Amino acid sequence: FQIPALEKKADSLKMRIRCLLAEAEGRQRKNSITPGMILRAREYPITELLGGMRRGNYRCISHEERKPSMGVKYNRARCFSCGFSGDSIDVKMLLENCDFIDAVKRLQ
Numbered sequence: 001f002q003i004p005a006l007e008k009k010a011d012s013l014k015m016r017i018r019c020l021l022a023e024a025e026g027r028q029r030k031n032s033i034t035p036g037m038i039l040r041a042r043e044y045p046i047t048e049l050l051g052g053m054r055r056g057n058y059r060c061i062s063h064e065e066r067k068p069s070m071g072v073k074y075n076r077a078r079c080f081s082c083g084f085s086g087d088s089i090d091v092k093m094l095l096e097n098c099d100f101i102d103a104v105k106r107l108q
Contacts, residue, residue: 033104041107044088046072049095060084061094 019035050058050072057068060079069081078085086094092103 033101037104037108038089041089041092041104042087043075044092044107046075046077046088046091049088049091050077061091 015035016039019039023034023036047053050061050070053068055068056071058070058072058077059065059068060070060082061077062079062084063082065081070077070079070084072078076085076087077091088107089100089103092098092107093100096103096106098106
C-alpha cells in the first residue's frame with residue numbers, strides 16, 4: 001500500500017466535506033470566496049488554460065523552454081524539467097500573475 005498517497009486522498013476528502021458543510025451553513029463573507037468556489041476552481045480543466053499541446057505535453061508556464069516538458073494528469077500539471085507542480089488555481093495564478101483569491105474568482 002502507498003500510505004502517503006492514501007493519507008493525502010483522505011485529507012482531500014475531509015477538506016471537501018468541511019467545505020460543503022460550511023457552504024451549506026451559509027458561512028461566507030462579503031467579497032470573499034467560499035470553500036465551494038475553491039473546489040470548483042480546482043476542478044476547472046487545466047487543459048483549457050494551457051495551449052499548444054504536443055502529444056499530451058505542454059510548454060511549462062514557469063520557465064522558458066523550446067520543447068514541451070509539462071504533463072497533465074488527474075487535472076494536475078507537472079513539469080519534468082523544473083519540477084513545477086500545481087492545480088488549476090496555481091496555473092491560473094502563474095498565467096495571469098494574480099493572487100489566490102483572484103484566480104479562484106476568475107475560474108468560476
